[in-house]
Amino acid sequence: MATATALPSDYVQITTNPVTEPFWTAAREGRLVAPKCSACGHFRLPPTPYCPECQSTDVDWVELSGAATVYSFAVVHGFPGLPDVTLVPVVVDLPDAPGARLVSNIVDVDPEDVEIGQALTVDFHPITDGWMLPVFRLAPDEN
Template identity: 75%
Template structure:
């Protein structure tokens, strides 16, 4: 749900922005392959649960992981990719697991 000037549950206007940890969990995802003949492009858009904001979900891309390695309930962390005009695009990367650290 996008931010609103009021609480979606009780309609109170006493709402505050809170800083989140940047952690998320994959709720759903797709693998989008580029059109044949064009430069190689594969995207993994995902719907992400935000544990710090129960009930909130965000749609973003998962990057730097093979599409076959993305799973439901996979832990990811936000990163910011620069785009035009000085803007930053939130993207997500897989969080390291214990076996990755060993």
């Protein structure tokens, strides 16, 4: 079985705006952050211009530990132009940001070893233009 990987760096491009740039700037620095409403405390990912709970535009960016758990995942064998790539896209729960979920990839794992509820830890994969993409690995106690 092939080991799950991230897409090659030149296949991933991002566009930032004032709402998302703090997330990407932190990732470039090797930190995982989430926006938290300053008014009601609701976490929101992906970042939005206003809180979906109270509509406030006030936000604090909270640094997270990088711990996560698998909420859902898929296994993708092949990608256009990269038939030998195996990807494990994942939706993760972030215990430091209750209610927030992030879509990413699990890397360096046999896809058959991935399970719902499994503990993960964040890592960062280089992509175009010097940006870093948050990806996840099995937590050390899961290996």
